[in-house]
Amino acid sequence: MYKYLTLLNEIENLVKSGIYKQGEKIPSIRSLSASYNCNKSTVIRALTELERKHVLYSLPKSGYYVVTSKNELNQWEKTVLNFSSSAPDSMVFPYLDFQHCINQAIDIYKNDLFIYGTPRGLPSLIDVVQKQLTNYQVFAKKENIFITSGIQQALSILASIPFPNNKKVILIEQPGYHLFIESLQTLKVPVIGIKRTSQGIDLEELEMLFREENINFFYTMPRYHNPLGTSYSQKEKKRILELAQKYNVFVVEDDYLADFEKNSKADPIYSYDNFTHVIYLKSYSKIIFPGLRIGIAVIPEKLIEAFSQYKRILDIDSSMLSQAALEIYIKNGMFERHKEKMKATYYSRANCLISALEKNLKMCNQAFFQYTPIKNIAFHTYIQLNEQISCEQVIQRLKRKSIIVDGTTNNYLRSFHEKDSILKLNISNVEEEYIEDGISQILKQIF
Template structure:
């Protein structure tokens, strides 16, 4: 095992065991480099990975601190962390006892299947159930077109690497986009292109058509609903236009519908509804269940299914059978639907509070994005001359965590002056305090700039 991974594993275990409390300072880089007999860059690499998982956070010229120990309540004292950076689900809202019941029942019902290799495509009974379940999202398909993956991330990795019937190689993605997918295509040195998505969530369809027509693009990766990090959604005419262009120019759309369960508008359909022949539909169950469950769903056109199945089998033989069996029972019992409504309502109230606070403290210091009824995040547009890096550092010192959006852009794209705000890790009664701190720091930096 690489030394930095050993450090990561040890610190993760200490966090889980409660050896570091929320807000407690971790050992210094120098101390850990001596403890593990490695150079400082190895420790920094470990800390960077832990920070990307939102397990720790850094304060410049101070050190690294624990975000939250496992099982700790998010109702922290007022002087503790306000985490607007994470889109990870709120543990306070998740059904541990219900799901434990489903896991126990899965052991009883599938005791024979759990201890043998399954199928690369997924548990057959779950595939049949998902056909009915996905119809609730206007995704009508057959079991042979559904593939269970170890999270949406695995599906993206397979799609990025596998050959497509259009014989093209390039990948097109919105800017900004999902930072881990950007890292993936860069790591494999795949040909990649970007297209701007405005702060309002719009896309230039003429430019999209130009790229489809002139570039060697096999797939276009998009988040039409509750885009991360913008938080906005495409209109129905835009989704229809994208589907039409994909079919005309033989480009496959990879539709990441990771927050489909939070949608309040029953008339909002995925792009898949308008053309299933050139759309790959991805859905995650992490936001409604647990990130550790690692169950994702990929619905593929017939032309891609066989190749995808082969690549997945080479990658991991099959996805965890226990997770699949438990998910099947959880959906079939009606627990999933009940929990979905509870989480959606809670997040909707938080998002409403966030927008109220943003408008309340704004004195023309920033532009608030158009409110969304649901989702988990929104954004504000900052003045272009405001030093965002300095702002994030000042907020960190006040234990307000904000995501750095630079990794959400390809190197060839200049990041927009945006601040993303997620509500999953901040309780409704603490959102106003967090926004007041953010607004005050923005005003402070603007005054400093005017004096200079």
């Protein structure tokens, strides 16, 4: 990693932690050069990048100062608290590190990046991903790994290809991932739902559906479910797999938040399979940035030919530049460092969210809503409203107070009848200092 990037990250962390305060002058170029044992040009490059990112600003013949935040500059302007978005906080995107990797990728792969690649993905990235997947207890052969243009592409392909069990219906948790639901309904793919709550799913109902409903595959988010935030236990995961094997149903396991797991023993369903019934999906959208558009699909042997054919027809190959940059980002150790930074940020916010909910719930009339505590959440949880409370009215009241929340209308199939009135609470775009007040305002507007 370049010295200026190390210096840049260090100064940025000092600003974020408040060591260098807003409006305060930071040490001189000469002082920083001596402290970090580097030349002045390295310091100037780091400070210039921080100025470009609006972390610092410079005054001629004076030095560099910490930028005063927008809220400090205009204390009368309302801060919008967005508890709706599940996208990662753009303020923690690794822009400069990844820019460095893109530049390196162009230098290293300049003869390969601007021609068509392979539908399976950049071979050198697959080598790196294969090793990385072992950290999640996913031990896959290289020939089973595909690089896709995000998880959405992998799901679209899986919803389209013929499966060897010759079944047609897709089973999906309710509520569930809204973009996949929208895709299935738009393409008129046969799909039915199974209710999921804070207690999980009814495994007896799951067996009945597997037995009677011609289920092709069961799409599930076992870890940090979207939008509920809950996770299956090891016992539940094993039982789901047992039923899938018994009734020859495939399981599509979307492990999109695997990087935020705190429990080292929380293995995916894939780890219990014999490489025949589980399709494992992993995303980089939540840990790096959504625009990267790179997903990983681990495909069983009997589906490889069909999956490869459909992917080749759809896009020939996924972005070679993004793939090459990601490979370098992982190999250089930048991914692991950024992951730890992201985890620390979100764990801190999640703990603040839990604390705020528990504190405010003691003072509220819970006849109007239910909240089930969830352990180890990374991004989100939810509040279930009494059926007499209008979710839409609560959302509109909060919007007028510059608090953005969302319900789960889009997280249900139109044909599914057991819909709960739920307010989703995501903390990925709400800074820690605003969470407690935001939760207090949300609960006050429910009744």
